[in-house]
Amino acid sequence: MKNITINFKIFPALVLFAISALLLNGCTTATYGRGFVKNSQIADQYSLRVYVGGLSGGDVADKRAKQEVAKYIAQKEYSSYKIINRRYNFVPSYFEYTIRFYRKH
Numbered sequence: 001m002k003n004i005t006i007n008f009k010i011f012p013a014l015v016l017f018a019i020s021a022l023l024l025n026g027c028t029t030a031t032y033g034r035g036f037v038k039n040s041q042i043a044d045q046y047s048l049r050v051y052v053g054g055l056s057g058g059d060v061a062d063k064r065a066k067q068e069v070a071k072y073i074a075q076k077e078y079s080s081y082k083i084i085n086r087r088y089n090f091v092p093s094y095f096e097y098t099i100r101f102y103r104k105h
Helices: 011-025 058-075
Strands: 028-030 045-053 078-089 094-103
Touching: 028 058, 045 058, 058 078, 058 094
Parallel strands: none
Antiparallel strands: 028 045, 045 094, 078 094
16 A cells, blocks of 8 residues: 655645535536415516525526526517616625516517
């Protein structure tokens, strides 16, 4: 068996690299199956929550929301959409989007 030696001069850099990798890996988003929730008072208006974790922020949540909208439009009779509002909730961490869809003519 070979002896393994650790160079303690680079050890802090390796620890920092490992911690950084774990934090960056934590950039996640999810909808937890909630999907689009219809506004009962306004036609073709829905809300969508994108939960964020780790270092994820608004840009990551926006990207996920756009992906979810694209999938939704493909299944429904809508041709376009507009994000009317976006708000952040701290605990649990999510962005809630209010989205207006426009029908095909």
